[in-house]
Amino acid sequence: MTLLAIKPEQLLTLRKRADQHKFDHGSVLVLSGPATRTGAARLAAMAALRVGAGVVTVGAPQDALPECAAQLTGIMLREVSEALDLSLILAEDQRINAMCIGPGFGLEAANGATLRAALATQRAVVLDADALTLMAQDRELFTQLHEQCVLTPHAGEFRRLFPGLGEDDVPFDLNEKKDATMRAADLSGSVVLYKGALTTIAAPGCPVAVMDTTSEPKAAWLATAGAGDVLAGLIAGLLARGNSPAEAAELGALLHALAAKLAGPGLIAEDLPKQIPVLYRELGV
Numbered sequence: 001m002t003l004l005a006i007k008p009e010q011l012l013t014l015r016k017r018a019d020q021h022k023f024d025h026g027s028v029l030v031l032s033g034p035a036t037r038t039g040a041a042r043l044a045a046m047a048a049l050r051v052g053a054g055v056v057t058v059g060a061p062q063d064a065l066p067e068c069a070a071q072l073t074g075i076m077l078r079e080v081s082e083a084l085d086l087s088l089i090l091a092e093d094q095r096i097n098a099m100c101i102g103p104g105f106g107l108e109a110a111n112g113a114t115l116r117a118a119l120a121t122q123r124a125v126v127l128d129a130d131a132l133t134l135m136a137q138d139r140e141l142f143t144q145l146h147e148q149c150v151l152t153p154h155a156g157e158f159r160r161l162f163p164g165l166g167e168d169d170v171p172f173d174l175n176e177k178k179d180a181t182m183r184a185a186d187l188s189g190s191v192v193l194y195k196g197a198l199t200t201i202a203a204p205g206c207p208v209a210v211m212d213t214t215s216e217p218k219a220a221w222l223a224t225a226g227a228g229d230v231l232a233g234l235i236a237g238l239l240a241r242g243n244s245p246a247e248a249a250e251l252g253a254l255l256h257a258l259a260a261k262l263a264g265p266g267l268i269a270e271d272l273p274k275q276i277p278v279l280y281r282e283l284g285v
């Protein structure tokens with residue numbers, strides 16, 4: 001496994017000091033989809049909490065609140081049924097400094113409006129899964145992206161969001177993927193993390209970072225439903241903790257791959273957040 005150029009000092013920033021309280025570690029809001037589709041958001045929220053965000057809240061539509069309440073304990077819950085609910089929460093709680101939108105979110109027009117409201121605040125946000133598909137369907141929404149956004153497409157989402165840049169077929173070599181990622185970052189004005197066994201990360205105008213897990217068979221167990229939702233949550237948690245979008249994406253990709261390596265064969269998405277404490281001990285955090 002080739003690691004990204006993460007400096008040891010960056011890992012030390014993950015420590016929590018005795019003079020800090022929970023809000024010093026940031027507050028994440030993860031938006032969920034409707035009842036029966038809350039799992040992806042809950043996975044992301046758990047990852048954000050495990051990576052060390054001080055407070056994590058799931059915002060869910062009214063019909064999904066009982067399901068979320070039955071599953072969440074350390075994670076808080078608010079109703080977000082429409083764009084106005086989100087705007088009110090974000091206006092009232094300035095401590096929310098990172099969001100995660102997309103996992104299991106939904107593709108209705110109302111979801112697009114909620115996404116637009118989130119982008120309008122210019123706060124840090126990880127955009128994954130359905131948020132990427134919504135932007136592929138509505139190019140005006142795409143134009144609302146800004147430098148505090150981190151986009152985390154898999155190959156299918158990348159192709160839809162950046163037509164002409166993504167891989168049409170395998171083989172797609174690393175240089176092509178790096179070039180496509182760089183161009184996607186420039187086009188969107190955001191950090192782009194293009195997922196896969198070779199994950200490439202670019203910020204506008206910056207060199208591309210590569211997370212190569214092709215020589216680590218255990219990382220291939222990341223090919224499981226929900227692994228990407230966990231990555232989105234890790235990055236949101238790292239944003240909340242004060243990392244820049246590019247740092248959060250790189251650090252998130254590293255912790256995600258190392259957690260997969262620790263969990264090993266048999267890994268399912270739920271296992272990944274549980275590996276974070278083990279990993280932090282190993283890394284001396």
Ligand SMILES: NC(=O)C1=CN([C@@H]2O[C@H](COP(=O)(O)OP(=O)(O)OC[C@H]3O[C@@H](n4cnc5c(N)ncnc54)[C@H](O)[C@@H]3O)[C@@H](O)[C@H]2O)[C@@H](O)CC1
Pocket residue numbers: 037038039040041102103104105106129130133154155156157225226228229
């Ligand atoms: N536990 C859960 O509740 C889970 C919910 N999920 C949610 O399910 C919804 C659909 O997400 P999906 O990603 O399954 O579907 P998508 O709607 O993104 O479609 C996947 C399509 O993209 C193509 N594709 C090409 N390259 C791909 C790649 N590298 N990985 C995956 N697909 C690729 C596939 O052929 C497929 O047709 C999202 O809201 C997502 O967040 C998934 O994240 C899985 C786990």
Ligand SMILES: Nc1ncnc2c1ncn2[C@@H]1O[C@H](COP(=O)(O)OP(=O)(O)O)[C@@H](O)[C@H]1O
Pocket residue numbers: 129154195196197198199213219220221222223224225226227228229230231256
């Ligand atoms: N063969 C593989 N080797 C290493 N990592 C992989 C492999 N397949 C998938 N991954 C990683 O697993 C995650 C899958 O995310 P994604 O495709 O969004 O799935 P989901 O939507 O089910 O969460 C990504 O971080 C991706 O880089």
